[in-house]
Amino acid sequence: METARRVFRSYGFSPIDTPALEYAEILTGKGGDESDKQLFRFKQGDRDVAMRFDLTVPLARFTAQHLATVGTPFKRYHIAPVWRGENTQRGRYREFVQCDFDTIGTDSNAADVETLLVIHDLLVALGFERFTIRVNNRLILNGVLSKLDLLDQSVGVLRALDKLAKIGADAVVAEMVERVGATEAQARQVLELANPNITLDQLQTMLEGNEIGLLGVSRLRELFTAIATAGIPAERVALDVSIARGLDYYTGTIYETFLGDLPSIGSICSGGRYDNLAGLFTKERLPGVGASLGLDRLLAAMEELKLLGTQATPAPVLITQFDAARLGDYLRIGRALRAEGINAEVYPDVKKLGKQLQYADRKGFKLALIAGSDEFATGVWQIKNLGNGESQTISEADLVKTIQVLLSK
Amino acid sequence: METARRVFRSYGFSPIDTPALEYAEILTGKGGDESDKQLFRFKQGDRDVAMRFDLTVPLARFTAQHLATVGTPFKRYHIAPVWRGENTQRGRYREFVQCDFDTIGTDSNAADVETLLVIHDLLVALGFERFTIRVNNRLILNGVLSKLDLLDQSVGVLRALDKLAKIGADAVVAEMVERVGATEAQARQVLELANPNITLDQLQTMLEGNEIGLLGVSRLRELFTAIATAGIPAERVALDVSIARGLDYYTGTIYETFLGDLPSIGSICSGGRYDNLAGLFTKERLPGVGASLGLDRLLAAMEELKLLGTQATPAPVLITQFDAARLGDYLRIGRALRAEGINAEVYPDVKKLGKQLQYADRKGFKLALIAGSDEFATGVWQIKNLGNGESQTISEADLVKTIQVLLSK
Structure with missing residues (x-):
């Protein structure tokens, strides 16, 4: 429609x-x-x-x-x-x-x-x-x-x-x-x-x-x-x-x-x-x-004819949540992605990573972002490609650009 | 919505x-x-x-x-x-x-x-x-x-x-x-x-x-x-x-x-x-x-608060029609604009320009494209800015680009 x-x-x-x-x-x-x-x-x-x-x-x-x-x-x-x-x-x-x-x-x-x-x-x-x-x-x-x-x-x-x-x-x-x-x-x-x-x-x-x-x-x-x-x-x-x-x-x-x-x-x-x-x-x-x-x-x-996507979410990016005290940062990155036209969802609960990735798989997200205390301390984010399982660590300054490239593939 | x-x-x-x-x-x-x-x-x-x-x-x-x-x-x-x-x-x-x-x-x-x-x-x-x-x-x-x-x-x-x-x-x-x-x-x-x-x-x-x-x-x-x-x-x-x-x-x-x-x-x-x-x-x-x-x-x-546009059309560009034999060309330009994400409507009838522009005004189109036999003979299009009334003549090769610039203003 x-x-x-x-x-x-x-x-x-x-x-x-x-x-x-x-x-x-x-x-x-x-x-x-x-x-x-x-x-x-x-x-x-x-x-x-x-x-x-x-x-x-x-x-x-x-x-x-x-x-x-x-x-x-x-x-x-x-x-x-x-x-x-x-x-x-x-x-x-x-x-x-x-x-x-x-x-x-x-x-x-x-x-x-x-x-x-x-x-x-x-x-x-x-x-x-x-x-x-x-x-x-x-x-x-x-x-x-x-x-x-x-x-x-x-x-x-x-x-x-x-x-x-x-x-x-x-x-x-x-x-x-x-x-x-x-x-x-x-x-x-x-x-x-x-x-x-x-x-x-x-x-x-x-x-x-x-x-x-x-x-x-x-x-x-x-x-x-x-x-x-x-x-x-x-x-x-x-x-x-x-x-x-x-x-x-x-x-x-x-x-x-x-x-x-x-x-x-x-x-x-x-x-x-x-x-x-x-x-x-x-x-x-x-x-x-x-x-x-x-x-x-x-x-x-x-x-x-398999022309319908298997995605059950309109967002390709799931921002996982590790540290409730950092909620504002997870939300901030979500808004930065949306400002570039990339739909992004912040997982609402601080749960084990496995649980959050299971949700991501079921819904068909393409990328998961991961940041805990180590990442926040060094100003980086992990990007996990849910298609091939590969991960990379990217500085926050390059995050949006890298995600744009990954999603365009 | x-x-x-x-x-x-x-x-x-x-x-x-x-x-x-x-x-x-x-x-x-x-x-x-x-x-x-x-x-x-x-x-x-x-x-x-x-x-x-x-x-x-x-x-x-x-x-x-x-x-x-x-x-x-x-x-x-x-x-x-x-x-x-x-x-x-x-x-x-x-x-x-x-x-x-x-x-x-x-x-x-x-x-x-x-x-x-x-x-x-x-x-x-x-x-x-x-x-x-x-x-x-x-x-x-x-x-x-x-x-x-x-x-x-x-x-x-x-x-x-x-x-x-x-x-x-x-x-x-x-x-x-x-x-x-x-x-x-x-x-x-x-x-x-x-x-x-x-x-x-x-x-x-x-x-x-x-x-x-x-x-x-x-x-x-x-x-x-x-x-x-x-x-x-x-x-x-x-x-x-x-x-x-x-x-x-x-x-x-x-x-x-x-x-x-x-x-x-x-x-x-x-x-x-x-x-x-x-x-x-x-x-x-x-x-x-x-x-x-x-x-x-x-x-x-x-x-x-006047936040609603006065446009009664989802298309900013009206392609006027002068020569029924050139219908394919009008439609072709319409598709070329749409391919670049510019919504465009082709006026369905060959009527006097005044009538077509009156329709464009009423509906709130921003630009009107005009091409008759002279234009087709020389490969150009007229673009009329319905906001300020200004017209310019543009070669077909530059048409889409020029319209993009005009609409971004």
């Missing part, structure tokens, strides 16, 4: 927070599909309230309400818990943290391109090297379906297409013919979209004369050109016309992100462009684009 | 988070004083749950439950919302954020001293210069009351003492005599504790022969010695034997922190030592010490 915050901020996204509780009517929206959302809903006094089940509805409410203050483009990130009354299972909890970022109030493709850059830089900052951001644009699909006169059947078409991996091409074609009323030729053309080797040129040919579809192609073309110039390695971004991500919400660019070393875990960062964020709350049209980092999946992946 | 996290981590405190919802019986504890806590309580399925009303009860539950994993000393910070069904008013909300840090599992005075150091460094990091951390030790009060044979009446004594500022010394003495059954001489001796000029030496004399009280004096003496050695300016810490902070919870050192420029706002960081954190949840005795930063008060104070 610290890394995500840092990357979001580096792109100019500001943090927002909204209350955990919203009026229930805000969360249920127009529809009566409350049970789908598995709301935690209750009366607080005479208020009918519920705990937010995602960060999107609160964002819509917040943006509509504070539009005059925040203005557009409005770039925000929000990392916060949401609640759903689900049955818990491995990787699914009733309370879990969502991590969203969005750019609201612009139709510009620049925001779509930047969204991809943020996803890319975020994964690199987290320590991933092998990953693919798959991109699509819903306009392409709409264009193809519209050319085939199947736009009204898009739900059924996509439902069939989604089964491709499971039931194979022929069965998908059969389903489109039977249930959607497509001809076999139409079905085969739709199936072409799932061809992993399809190119933007081929799509452009397929979509000739269809303005909407061609807009999708040209926006993706611009995206690929811009990210290459911006320095994103080509192998980390791939066209995938088969991804759709929810039929009603996304209307333009779509992103899904898969780990090269762990594709089976699914997309760890997904999102897309939408036409209107807050239609329920304001008449002002608010187009936007954003993505959501799947923290639970991500953590599972980082654990499996 | 970012600053608080950084300071807590620099002292080796680790973040924890606990669920917003706990089983109601955890939060109500033994007593039936649920209404005091103004719980948001409801049924979720067949579970009787409630939203946490503070971070202390969840910490106690968490520590008791995970003691074998976290071990002691256990240093944690927790910045998270809590909920209380109060009537809202200025500065009082039903959802508000608490910001706590604690060291658990040690009786050592080193942890008490460190707690004071954290409070000090935190306020300095937030930009405060004039503040006083007032310290006391509950043992001193207990010692004085015990010497006067009033220990059993401590609640009544303190209730009277608390009114000193409001009703004056004579009325306090009268109340102690009438309601607590103290003699006038006893009452006058208790009143001596509220003397702002009292010294540890005087307290030592007062407490002669009383072991508990003298332990309180010696721990405070050790604290003042250690913080002086550790480099804390003497004027920022003061003995104040009159502070008590809740009768039943704190048992040792007590902290309250007042701003020199805004004392009327009350204590902005308070805490103390307690004997046993989690008696309700484990038989293991868990002594500890910690403090809580009052975020709402703190923000009000920072706003009043």
Whole structure:
């Protein structure tokens, strides 16, 4: 989360927070599909309230309400818990943290391109090297379906297409013919979209004369050109016309992100462009684009790929304590290290060195500082490298510098 | 919050988070004083749950439950919302954020001293210069009351003492005599504790022969010695034997922190030592010490003292956009700045410069980068200083370096 915050901020996204509780009517929206959302809903006094089940509805409410203050483009990130009354299972909890970022109030493709850059830089900052951001644009699909006169059947078409991996091409074609009323030729053309080797040129040919579809192609073309110039390695971004991500919400660019070393875990960062964020709350049209980092999946992946440190302390240096009368000196050295940006903890009790080093090992400290009466008498400190067990004796004047060098190794 | 996290981590405190919802019986504890806590309580399925009303009860539950994993000393910070069904008013909300840090599992005075150091460094990091951390030790009060044979009446004594500022010394003495059954001489001796000029030496004399009280004096003496050695300016810490902070919870050192420029706002960081954190949840005795930063008060104070930046963006640099075909170049420069730790935002739309600079002003960007066809043709960028309106033209090779220099001013 610290890394995500840092990357979001580096792109100019500001943090927002909204209350955990919203009026229930805000969360249920127009529809009566409350049970789908598995709301935690209750009366607080005479208020009918519920705990937010995602960060999107609160964002819509917040943006509509504070539009005059925040203005557009409005770039925000929000990392916060949401609640759903689900049955818990491995990787699914009733309370879990969502991590969203969005750019609201612009139709510009620049925001779509930047969204991809943020996803890319975020994964690199987290320590991933092998990953693919798959991109699509819903306009392409709409264009193809519209050319085939199947736009009204898009739900059924996509439902069939989604089964491709499971039931194979022929069965998908059969389903489109039977249930959607497509001809076999139409079905085969739709199936072409799932061809992993399809190119933007081929799509452009397929979509000739269809303005909407061609807009999708040209926006993706611009995206690929811009990210290459911006320095994103080509192998980390791939066209995938088969991804759709929810039929009603996304209307333009779509992103899904898969780990090269762990594709089976699914997309760890997904999102897309939408036409209107807050239609329920304001008449002002608010187009936007954003993505959501799947923290639970991500953590599972980082654990499996050993990208999570074993440190259980945010401090690399433990200052052991030998002589209670010297507490001020231990604390003074701690502050001297912190002043140079080195996190340091002073062990609170005067215990046997073995006990203190055992604590240091368990927590994953890198260095331990040791000073008793001999050291104080001569103005030196012992530095014990907990990685290789080596010790050295250093004058206090050189202590901070030496520790900086040791930690940079 | 970012600053608080950084300071807590620099002292080796680790973040924890606990669920917003706990089983109601955890939060109500033994007593039936649920209404005091103004719980948001409801049924979720067949579970009787409630939203946490503070971070202390969840910490106690968490520590008791995970003691074998976290071990002691256990240093944690927790910045998270809590909920209380109060009537809202200025500065009082039903959802508000608490910001706590604690060291658990040690009786050592080193942890008490460190707690004071954290409070000090935190306020300095937030930009405060004039503040006083007032310290006391509950043992001193207990010692004085015990010497006067009033220990059993401590609640009544303190209730009277608390009114000193409001009703004056004579009325306090009268109340102690009438309601607590103290003699006038006893009452006058208790009143001596509220003397702002009292010294540890005087307290030592007062407490002669009383072991508990003298332990309180010696721990405070050790604290003042250690913080002086550790480099804390003497004027920022003061003995104040009159502070008590809740009768039943704190048992040792007590902290309250007042701003020199805004004392009327009350204590902005308070805490103390307690004997046993989690008696309700484990038989293991868990002594500890910690403090809580009052975020709402703190923000009000920072706003009043103009310590809050006017920036509404975490990025100092806005890269304006002139030529959509050059999007990749704008994004590339953005990434080059970020690689050097400079947050930068690319304006998403190709709009008139005036519009883009208006956005930059409103959000508080410090510098705007400008490049159109002329600049791209000659490989230069314009940097506009939004503070003084000055512009300069810089070759792309020198761009990052120049921006670093401008931002460091």
